[in-house]
Structure formats: C-alpha cells, structure tokens
Amino acid sequence: MDITAYLVIGLIVFIALVIVVPVVFFIYLYFKDDRQKQHAILRNFPILGNVRYLTEKIGPELRQYLFNNDNEGKPFSRKQYQDVVKAGKYKERLIGFGSDHDFEAEGFYIRNTLFPKQRDELKVDNTEKVKTKTYKIDKDGLFTRKEHHEEKLVDPYLLRDEDAVVIGGQTCRTPFRVKGLVGQSGMSFGALGENAITALSRGLGLAKGTWMNTGEGGLSDYHLAGNPDIIMQIGPDLFGVRKPSGEFSWEEFKKKSEMDQIKAFELKLAQGAKTRGGHVEGEKVTEEIAKIRLVEQGKTINSPNRFYEFDNPSTMFDFIEKLRDVGGKPVGIKIVVGDLDALEDMVATMKESGKGPDFITIDGGEGGTGATYQELADAVGLPIQAALPVMDEILMKYGVRDRVKLIASGKLITPDKVAIALAMGADLVNIARGFMISVGCIMAQVCHTNQCPVGVATTSKKLQEGLIVEEKHYRVANYVISLREGLFNLAAAAGLDSPTQFKRKHIVHKDDLGRISPVEEIIHAAVKAQHHK
Amino acid sequence: MRVAVIGTSEAVGELVIKELKEKDHQPVAIIKEKNRKPDMEKLGASDVVIDEGNRLEKAFSACDAVIYIAGSSPRAGESKSVLVDHEEVIDSMTEAKRQGIERFVLMSAIRANEKDNNGTTRIGDKHKPDEQLKQEGFVFTIIRPGHLTDKPGKGMIRMGKSLDIDSEISKEDVASVLVESLNNESAFNKIFDVTSGNVPIHEAFNH
Structure with missing residues (x-):
C-alpha cells in the first residue's frame, strides 16, 4: 500500500471517531432520557431537557459571582460578604464615592449628632x-x-x-x-x-x-x-x-x-x-x-x-x-x-x-x-x-x-x-x-x-x-x-x-x-x- | 529619672510612656484631653498633667528631662506647611530652662531641616527649634525618624545624618530610641536621622 492508502484509512478512522462516536453517544442518551420514568421534561425533550438541570445546578454560583448585584444574595449579599473579608484581610473598611446601600428600602438608621465626640474624648x-x-x-x-x-x-x-x-x-x-x-x-x-x-x-x-x-x-x-x-x-x-x-x-x-x-x-x-x-x-x-x-x-x-x-x-x-x-x-x-x-x-x-x-x-x-x-x-x-x-x-x-x-x-x-x-x-x-x-x-x-x-x-x-x-x-x-x-x-x-x-x-x-x-x-x-x- | 513627655496623643507618645516605665524611669504624661488620663496611668505614667493653657510649670517641676514628640511625617511633602509646631516646642524649652531641666530630647522629622526655597517664612521656620535647643545650652538630642509605621519594633535601626526620607521606621523603635538617648552619652548634643536598619538600638549611638 502506498502512502495515499494510509492517508485514506486514517481519514476514515478520524471521521468515524469525530462524527460516528458522538452520534452513537447522543442516540444512547436520547433513548436513555426517553425511556426513564422519573423526569417528564426528559421524556418529552430528551437531551435538550438536560440544559434545565445543568443551569439549575450552576445557577447559585452564576448568581453569586455574576448576576446578582452587590446588594442582593442571601443570607449575605456580596457587599456584606466583602465587608467582612476586607476587615479580616486588610483591616480596612473605607469606601469611596458613596455607599451602595439601598436607602429606599426599609431599615434602621443611627441618629447622629451635630457635635460628635473627638477621638481623644472616646472612652x-x-x-x-x-x-x-x-x-x-x-x-x-x-x-x-x-x-x-x-x-x-x-x-x-x-x-x-x-x-x-x-x-x-x-x-x-x-x-x-x-x-x-x-x-x-x-x-x-x-x-x-x-x-x-x-x-x-x-x-x-x-x-x-x-x-x-x-x-x-x-x-x-x-x-x-x-x-x-x-x-x-x-x-x-x-x-x-x-x-x-x-x-x-x-x-x-x-x-x-x-x-x-x-x-x-x-x-x-x-x-x-x-x-x-x-x-x-x-x-x-x-x-x-x-x-x-x-x-x-x-x-x-x-x-x-x-x-x-x-x-x-x-x-x-x-x-x-x-x-x-x-x-x-x-x-x-x-x-x-x-x-x-x-x-x-x-x-x-x-x-x-x-x-x-x-x-x-x-x-x-x-x-x-x-x-x-x-x-x-x-x-x-x-x-x-x-x-x-x-x-x-x-x-x-x-x-x-x-x-x-x-x-x-x-x-x-x-x-x-x-x-x-x-x-x-x-x-x-x-x-x-x-x-x-x-x-x-x-x-x-x-x-x-x-x-x-x-x-x-x-x-x-x-x-x-x-x-x-x-x-x-x-x-x-x-x-x-x-x-x-x-x-x-x-x-x-x-x-x-x-x-x-x-x-x-x-x-x-x-x-x-x-x-x-x-x-x-x-x-x-x-x-x-x-x-x- | 523623672521625665516629662509632651505629645502623648499619638502612638509614639504612648509607647514612650510605656518604655520609660519599663526602663524604671518616672514618666510624667502631659495631655490635652482629660479623658486620656486613665490611659496614661495604665501605660505607666507616674503623674499625669492636663495641659489647659499654661500648665507646663506644674508638669515640669522636679523633672530631670523632657521628651518632646512632635508628630509629623517626612512624607507630608516638600514645601508643605510647618512639620513641627515650633512655637509649642519653644514654649516648652523656655519653661524647661526656667525649671532648671538640663536634658531635652526632641523628636522631629527627617525633613525638618528642609531649606526654605519658595520664600514663605513658615517653611523656613522648620529648623528653628533645633537651632534654639543648641543656643539655650541644653544637653540636647534631636531624633529625626523616617516615615513612621505601625509595624512591631525590631530593636534594630540605622542612624546617621541625612538619611533617605523615604525609608521607614516603626513607632515602637522610635520610642525605644528616644528613651535610650536619655542616658546614653553618645547621644548628647547631637542630631540623628533614624530609620530601621540592622544595628541594635543601644549600639547605634556609638557608630
């Protein structure tokens, strides 16, 4: 056999691996989802239905890292979390350009006075x-x-x-x-x-x-x-x-x-x-x-x-x-x-x-x-x-x-x-x-x-x-x-x-x-x- | 030795009181706000005098030495306003002289002798207290620390003349240097720039 024959065989094997194997795998998954009796969504929409489970699973992480704004998130918002981390790491609580706090929401506020105490006056x-x-x-x-x-x-x-x-x-x-x-x-x-x-x-x-x-x-x-x-x-x-x-x-x-x-x-x-x-x-x-x-x-x-x-x-x-x-x-x-x-x-x-x-x-x-x-x-x-x-x-x-x-x-x-x-x-x-x-x-x-x-x-x-x-x-x-x-x-x-x-x-x-x-x-x-x- | 300490509202002052007590001196803390009295007592002050107006007379009586801490940073910037409140320093010198106190230790800043180069007299006055100390005939020591940090003291410093203004030193080490200089004859009538370094404090004066 000459070199072209080897190349042709190699190509066929490559195509088989890249196309046939995934196709077979998907067919297997299709029937597996279709026949199971646990999840309705997978029976009606085999394979595609899995997207739901994936996003549900990684949702909390996505929300926590990407989609929640800084004041959202329970039990603690990203901002509250960072306030604690920064105090521990840098012993620092300074912020710039104003607070991110939601001032329209209900909540408690501290009444300040017109004439606060000086540092030297604190007990x-x-x-x-x-x-x-x-x-x-x-x-x-x-x-x-x-x-x-x-x-x-x-x-x-x-x-x-x-x-x-x-x-x-x-x-x-x-x-x-x-x-x-x-x-x-x-x-x-x-x-x-x-x-x-x-x-x-x-x-x-x-x-x-x-x-x-x-x-x-x-x-x-x-x-x-x-x-x-x-x-x-x-x-x-x-x-x-x-x-x-x-x-x-x-x-x-x-x-x-x-x-x-x-x-x-x-x-x-x-x-x-x-x-x-x-x-x-x-x-x-x-x-x-x-x-x-x-x-x-x-x-x-x-x-x-x-x-x-x-x-x-x-x-x-x-x-x-x-x-x-x-x-x-x-x-x-x-x-x-x-x-x-x-x-x-x-x-x-x-x-x-x-x-x-x-x-x-x-x-x-x-x-x-x-x-x-x-x-x-x-x-x-x-x-x-x-x-x-x-x-x-x-x-x-x-x-x-x-x-x-x-x-x-x-x-x-x-x-x-x-x-x-x-x-x-x-x-x-x-x-x-x-x-x-x-x-x-x-x-x-x-x-x-x-x-x-x-x-x-x-x-x-x-x-x-x-x-x-x-x-x-x-x-x-x-x-x-x-x-x-x-x-x-x-x-x-x-x-x-x-x-x-x-x-x-x-x-x-x-x-x-x-x-x-x-x-x-x-x-x-x-x-x-x-x-x- | 009974030592009057001026400039106790900042950390260096607090550390000086503590160090004096540890070295068996009797620190007399001079404070501006009476609320600070318990703090000074706790740090080891034998006496606390509240400086309301002119009470230095009472504070200085029976003292053997004065440590004056003029809080300032050499990084406050070139040609910035007065780094050292010279009027207060001079007032305390006058009172010390009157009470026959011979020993005067002043903590200034490396940049205190910055030249007056833009014509304002305020900057030019920075070195005035240093000059006066020499003229008044005190046994004086002037310590000019580099940029003060909150790091713990290592007990190792570098001393010399005209050290780099960017170098740092911990407040704890500065306090130790001030207290050490009281009795160390090598420190008498000299001006030192101090930064952190690798010579033990008690040896550094001899170098």
Missing part, C-alpha cells in the same frame, strides 16, 4: 496594642493582585475597665468581665473542623476582649488552643457534662467549671437551628468526638429537643442555681423569642423568685452552620429585630433588667448592624457566620453535607488542608478588632464616648415610604399581636 482602652498581620496591596492588576502580608501593631479598641460588661456580678463567685462587645456565637467542634476552631480560638485569643462559645458539641482542645475566654454551651444532649447513661454529670460539670478559661455556661433551650433535637450519624462519632462529648464511639446520637432536667421556669431556675452554686460561674440561657406569654411567665418568675439566668442569649433563629430543617430555619421564631426590643421591654417591665445581660445574634456581621442591636437593648453581640467568613467561608451553603469546599464546616482531613490556621487566625483578630473600632466610630457619630451607651433613642426605623418611627413601635405592635393570639 477606649488602646493601651495594649495587638500584634497582628494584615495584607497590603502592592499592585492590583486585571489578572493578578500582588500583595504582601506584614506585621502590624494595632489598637485593640477595648472598652475601658469601668465600662467592661460584667456578667453575674451580683450572683457568682467568679463573674465574667468582658472588655469588648462582640464575641463568637456557638459553633461546635464537629460542625466546624479542628482547623477552623483552632484558627478562631487563636484569633479571638489574640484580639482579647472577646469570647468563644463552644456550641453544644462540648469543649475540645482546639477551643483552648489560643487561650480565649470561653462560654461553654450545654445542650439538652449534655455533651461534655454527661454520664455514660445520659444523665447530667455534676462531677464532669465541676471539672469543667474549674477550668480557668471557661468563664460562663450557657444552657441552650430551643434555638433557631435546632428547635428539633440534634442528630449525629454514627460514622461521624469518631473516637475524638466521643471523648469530647462523652458519648459512645460509632453510635448514632439522637438528642432530645428539651432538657429532661427541667420543664418550666421555676425548675429551670433551680437547676441554674445549682449550676452556679457548684461552678461559681455565670449561667445563661439561649432562646429564640416566639410566644411572648411564655417569656413573660419566665420573667415574672424571675421577679417573684429572685432567681434566674445571668444572661439571656437571643438568637434571631435563621440558622447558621446549622444543618437543620428548612421549615424550622425559615419560619420558627422571631427575627432579632423584633425579638430583641420585646425581650428588653419585658425585662424592664418586671424590673429585672439589671440582673441579666442580653446577648443578641442573627446576621449582625458589620459594626452598623451590631450598633443597632446594642441600641435595641443588647448588652453584647454574638456572631457566627461573620467569623466563618473570616476563616475562609465562601457561602457555598453545604454545611450540612460535610463537603465544605474551603475546609471550614467539615471534619474531612483532606478538605481542611485548604485552611491554614496561621494565616486565618490573623483575619479573625482583624475582623473582631475592626468591628470594635467601627462601633467606636458610630458611638462618636452619635455623640457617645462609648458604644456601651447606645439606647433606643439613638436609632430610628425608616419604612420604604421614608416615614420614620421609633423602636417603641415594634414593641407596641408585638404586644398588640400577642393580645390577638
């Missing part, structure tokens, strides 16, 4: 600088951004000693004094991986004046890594303070309360993400998790959604009294505000008995790291903007407001949101997802799958290789310091020398027609709604 404690690292951009090109990481001594923006918030000042042998208004909300080891928890612990420890809530998953060594102040959460499953039989272990509790790093305990009643009881698959109950939570390795955990130890305010208060007596440390409860009569009943009991929690954490109930059911996250409980002023009001009505600190949480990830919560009655603010973002969360919304692509909400060793603790812990510190600095900026604008002085009168609500109304109207409306129950 801030910047005497101990914090040694952190921030990024500095050298050159921002179209395809590359050159930046370097540099050490920096920054002002911590702590509260003065006399302004420190004291939890359990009148009730405990060891009250918890905190010199900052923002801390990390409950996120369990297990929900977040060891790298994320370690980075958070080290970052919060570095920033000082803040706290870390363990979540109900018990206290791990990763929480202790950076020596932050810790609030240990106790859920109905009693992880970390239980006997093998499942009952509350006073011995374990005493051991925990003797740890210097643990500053307070929080009983988690029904809460946004977990108004049902918790559930952990047996395969996720590793030896390490079993040891921390004091459960049996490899065995699926189905925990109750209410404590067995108490079922009404007065038995709960007795339990709290005993915890405080044994531990000597403040004890609080975490709740979602729903039925106001139940709350009022509890607060009335506080007044009558003289007992009660040292702090109440109010969750906005939107569910964070939480793997929870859609119906619970979306519709159960009042969002923070309604819940907080109502709780504050009930406590004042019964004259027990001074006995208890209010900690608010629920998407309060920037200084303005925190300040508004403080003005609505919060003494302190908890943040969960803002801190997740600062350790690398890209809002992929797969926390419940253990497949977090950035190694934050996963226990997978492989995925966690992406999360470098040393780099991320600086971002955590920068973020929390940046929040505190922002709070002082806002306080100064409102004519206050410390953000601890934010009151209802410092904010107003503006509706979408531009009418403004005071916070009290929310309370009136809530009371009215309760009467119609």
Whole structure:
C-alpha cells in the first residue's frame, strides 16, 4: 500500500471517531432520557431537557459571582460578604464615592449628632496594642493582585475597665468581665473542623476582649488552643457534662467549671437551628468526638429537643442555681423569642423568685452552620429585630433588667448592624457566620453535607488542608478588632464616648415610604399581636 | 529619672510612656484631653498633667528631662506647611530652662531641616527649634525618624545624618530610641536621622 492508502484509512478512522462516536453517544442518551420514568421534561425533550438541570445546578454560583448585584444574595449579599473579608484581610473598611446601600428600602438608621465626640474624648482602652498581620496591596492588576502580608501593631479598641460588661456580678463567685462587645456565637467542634476552631480560638485569643462559645458539641482542645475566654454551651444532649447513661454529670460539670478559661455556661433551650433535637450519624462519632462529648464511639446520637432536667421556669431556675452554686460561674440561657406569654411567665418568675439566668442569649433563629430543617430555619421564631426590643421591654417591665445581660445574634456581621442591636437593648453581640467568613467561608451553603469546599464546616482531613490556621487566625483578630473600632466610630457619630451607651433613642426605623418611627413601635405592635393570639 | 513627655496623643507618645516605665524611669504624661488620663496611668505614667493653657510649670517641676514628640511625617511633602509646631516646642524649652531641666530630647522629622526655597517664612521656620535647643545650652538630642509605621519594633535601626526620607521606621523603635538617648552619652548634643536598619538600638549611638 502506498502512502495515499494510509492517508485514506486514517481519514476514515478520524471521521468515524469525530462524527460516528458522538452520534452513537447522543442516540444512547436520547433513548436513555426517553425511556426513564422519573423526569417528564426528559421524556418529552430528551437531551435538550438536560440544559434545565445543568443551569439549575450552576445557577447559585452564576448568581453569586455574576448576576446578582452587590446588594442582593442571601443570607449575605456580596457587599456584606466583602465587608467582612476586607476587615479580616486588610483591616480596612473605607469606601469611596458613596455607599451602595439601598436607602429606599426599609431599615434602621443611627441618629447622629451635630457635635460628635473627638477621638481623644472616646472612652477606649488602646493601651495594649495587638500584634497582628494584615495584607497590603502592592499592585492590583486585571489578572493578578500582588500583595504582601506584614506585621502590624494595632489598637485593640477595648472598652475601658469601668465600662467592661460584667456578667453575674451580683450572683457568682467568679463573674465574667468582658472588655469588648462582640464575641463568637456557638459553633461546635464537629460542625466546624479542628482547623477552623483552632484558627478562631487563636484569633479571638489574640484580639482579647472577646469570647468563644463552644456550641453544644462540648469543649475540645482546639477551643483552648489560643487561650480565649470561653462560654461553654450545654445542650439538652449534655455533651461534655454527661454520664455514660445520659444523665447530667455534676462531677464532669465541676471539672469543667474549674477550668480557668471557661468563664460562663450557657444552657441552650430551643434555638433557631435546632428547635428539633440534634442528630449525629454514627460514622461521624469518631473516637475524638466521643471523648469530647462523652458519648459512645460509632453510635448514632439522637438528642432530645428539651432538657429532661427541667420543664418550666421555676425548675429551670433551680437547676441554674445549682449550676452556679457548684461552678461559681455565670449561667445563661439561649432562646429564640416566639410566644411572648411564655417569656413573660419566665420573667415574672424571675421577679417573684429572685432567681434566674445571668444572661439571656437571643438568637434571631435563621440558622447558621446549622444543618437543620428548612421549615424550622425559615419560619420558627422571631427575627432579632423584633425579638430583641420585646425581650428588653419585658425585662424592664418586671424590673429585672439589671440582673441579666442580653446577648443578641442573627446576621449582625458589620459594626452598623451590631450598633443597632446594642441600641435595641443588647448588652453584647454574638456572631457566627461573620467569623466563618473570616476563616475562609465562601457561602457555598453545604454545611450540612460535610463537603465544605474551603475546609471550614467539615471534619474531612483532606478538605481542611485548604485552611491554614496561621494565616486565618490573623483575619479573625482583624475582623473582631475592626468591628470594635467601627462601633467606636458610630458611638462618636452619635455623640457617645462609648458604644456601651447606645439606647433606643439613638436609632430610628425608616419604612420604604421614608416615614420614620421609633423602636417603641415594634414593641407596641408585638404586644398588640400577642393580645390577638 | 523623672521625665516629662509632651505629645502623648499619638502612638509614639504612648509607647514612650510605656518604655520609660519599663526602663524604671518616672514618666510624667502631659495631655490635652482629660479623658486620656486613665490611659496614661495604665501605660505607666507616674503623674499625669492636663495641659489647659499654661500648665507646663506644674508638669515640669522636679523633672530631670523632657521628651518632646512632635508628630509629623517626612512624607507630608516638600514645601508643605510647618512639620513641627515650633512655637509649642519653644514654649516648652523656655519653661524647661526656667525649671532648671538640663536634658531635652526632641523628636522631629527627617525633613525638618528642609531649606526654605519658595520664600514663605513658615517653611523656613522648620529648623528653628533645633537651632534654639543648641543656643539655650541644653544637653540636647534631636531624633529625626523616617516615615513612621505601625509595624512591631525590631530593636534594630540605622542612624546617621541625612538619611533617605523615604525609608521607614516603626513607632515602637522610635520610642525605644528616644528613651535610650536619655542616658546614653553618645547621644548628647547631637542630631540623628533614624530609620530601621540592622544595628541594635543601644549600639547605634556609638557608630
């Protein structure tokens, strides 16, 4: 055979590969789609119908990166996300050419004064600088951004000693004094991986004046890594303070309360993400998790959604009294505000008995790291903007407001949101997802799958290789310091020398027609709604 | 040594107070806003004097030395307005002299001796305090740091005359240099430009 014959054969083979193989493949797909009985669209429009599934699948990413405008996107808009990331990376909150905020939408605004406070007049404690690292951009090109990481001594923006918030000042042998208004909300080891928890612990420890809530998953060594102040959460499953039989272990509790790093305990009643009881698959109950939570390795955990130890305010208060007596440390409860009569009943009991929690954490109930059911996250409980002023009001009505600190949480990830919560009655603010973002969360919304692509909400060793603790812990510190600095900026604008002085009168609500109304109207409306129950 | 510190509202001043305390001196902080008193006490000031009008007399009494921190950046730009508020410096010199204080350490800026080249007297006055310090017969030291940064101090510096105005130095290192110069005889009656470098601070004066 001569060379042309080879070329002809080669050509035929090439045509067969390029045309015949795809055609056969498409015919195969056509019949596969046509014959399946699951999807109507594929039976009626084989192959073409797949375009629907493809675009549906990649839709969230396309919207997040390309099509949503900067103020759209839930749970956090691109802009809110960037505000958190930039605070962590660059410790920077400056913007140019005006705000992107939608001023026509309804929302809360802070009333500024004509004569704000000067920097020197603020009651801030910047005497101990914090040694952190921030990024500095050298050159921002179209395809590359050159930046370097540099050490920096920054002002911590702590509260003065006399302004420190004291939890359990009148009730405990060891009250918890905190010199900052923002801390990390409950996120369990297990929900977040060891790298994320370690980075958070080290970052919060570095920033000082803040706290870390363990979540109900018990206290791990990763929480202790950076020596932050810790609030240990106790859920109905009693992880970390239980006997093998499942009952509350006073011995374990005493051991925990003797740890210097643990500053307070929080009983988690029904809460946004977990108004049902918790559930952990047996395969996720590793030896390490079993040891921390004091459960049996490899065995699926189905925990109750209410404590067995108490079922009404007065038995709960007795339990709290005993915890405080044994531990000597403040004890609080975490709740979602729903039925106001139940709350009022509890607060009335506080007044009558003289007992009660040292702090109440109010969750906005939107569910964070939480793997929870859609119906619970979306519709159960009042969002923070309604819940907080109502709780504050009930406590004042019964004259027990001074006995208890209010900690608010629920998407309060920037200084303005925190300040508004403080003005609505919060003494302190908890943040969960803002801190997740600062350790690398890209809002992929797969926390419940253990497949977090950035190694934050996963226990997978492989995925966690992406999360470098040393780099991320600086971002955590920068973020929390940046929040505190922002709070002082806002306080100064409102004519206050410390953000601890934010009151209802410092904010107003503006509706979408531009009418403004005071916070009290929310309370009136809530009371009215309760009467119609 | 009891040392009066002027210019405490900025970070360098705060760091000087802290460093003085650590080196067993007794810093006297002079502040303009009374709200800053607790901060100064916390940083280690033995005494805090609020400078409302002319209170330097009280502040300087029984002091052995003055550290005057004139906050300014050499990068403020050529021919920009006065980098150092010379009137205040001169006032404090006069008071120090009256109270018999001999030691005077001034933090100026590398560009403080910029020549008057556009005819405005304000710029020409920049070096005036430096001149006066020499004339008044103080045991003086003038430290002219480069561009101040918030980086942590390394304890390693470069000292000389007419160093590059673009070079940087951390505020923490400048504070250490100011405090070190108090008792280091090699620093007496001299003017130094200081940037970050590779010589330990206590040795740098001898070079």
